[in-house]
Amino acid sequence: METGYDLEPRRIGRSRDRRVWSLVLAAVVFLGVVLLKPWSGQPGPSLRAAIASPQPAASPAFAVVPMAIHPAEDLTPVWPAADVASLLADSTAKQVEGALGALTIRSGTWGVGNAGVGPRMLRDEPWTDWVATVPESVDYGPLHIALWPGTSLCDGYPTIYDHPSLVAVTAPADLVPDWRLVGWWTDGSSVATLADSVRQVSPAGNRGISYLERTDRRAWPPGRYEFHVIAGQRTVALTVCITRRG
Numbered sequence: 001m002e003t004g005y006d007l008e009p010r011r012i013g014r015s016r017d018r019r020v021w022s023l024v025l026a027a028v029v030f031l032g033v034v035l036l037k038p039w040s041g042q043p044g045p046s047l048r049a050a051i052a053s054p055q056p057a058a059s060p061a062f063a064v065v066p067m068a069i070h071p072a073e074d075l076t077p078v079w080p081a082a083d084v085a086s087l088l089a090d091s092t093a094k095q096v097e098g099a100l101g102a103l104t105i106r107s108g109t110w111g112v113g114n115a116g117v118g119p120r121m122l123r124d125e126p127w128t129d130w131v132a133t134v135p136e137s138v139d140y141g142p143l144h145i146a147l148w149p150g151t152s153l154c155d156g157y158p159t160i161y162d163h164p165s166l167v168a169v170t171a172p173a174d175l176v177p178d179w180r181l182v183g184w185w186t187d188g189s190s191v192a193t194l195a196d197s198v199r200q201v202s203p204a205g206n207r208g209i210s211y212l213e214r215t216d217r218r219a220w221p222p223g224r225y226e227f228h229v230i231a232g233q234r235t236v237a238l239t240v241c242i243t244r245r246g
Contacts (some may be wrong), residue, residue, distance in 0.1 A: 103128050
């Protein structure tokens with residue numbers, strides 16, 4: 001009689017596969033521990049990246065919009081003047097017309113005056129200024145527009161308020177009718193003629209005063225001005241600086 005053995009059948013290679021997977025799992029755990037370094041007290045690279053990421057924030061109720069700041073020189077034009085007045089300049093010039101009576105009383109005397117709207121003593125209030133000037137006979141061209149080296153722009157010249165809306169030239173009442181005005185301007189570095197940039201307005205029945213305003217009705221820039229009064233065969237020069245601040 002033969003002796004027999006009962007053996008339980010097992011799949012070949014199963015134990016080997018379990019050992020391989022156990023080793024792989026242990027390696028993954030080890031690498032995770034090395035990367036996170038829980039013993040160092042510092043977050044790992046992945047955690048640091050998550051912390052550093054900005055959190056979404058709600059937009060402010062009002063967005064901040066940068067405003068363009070225009071240079072001051074853009075607010076006061078120079079010469080030549082534009083052909084058309086803006087609505088704001090036209091409105092300002094109309095306010096000035098109410099103050100012309102203070103200049104009319106200066107007619108009959110050689111001088112230069114001006115008128116504008118604020119700010120002086122009170123904001124947005126019309127104002128006038130006037131100064132007597134010495135007339136100089138001239139044959140041709142301006143006498144005082146060229147600025148010599150070492151000389152000041154306005155030293156020795158009469159001054160009136162700056163940034164006026166119009167300029168008034170006063171003269172003796174016995175001048176010939178319909179006398180004309182021409183002029184020049186300099187700020188020490190630039191020179192310009194006022195031709196085609198101003199219009200002359202002479203009140204009816206008063207030969208002793210005439211007004212000049214820019215064609216764009218904006219404020220006159222500071223500087224030295226020379227006005228020529230052309231009366232028949234005679235030409236007289238009046239020089240003044242529009243620079244004095246109230």
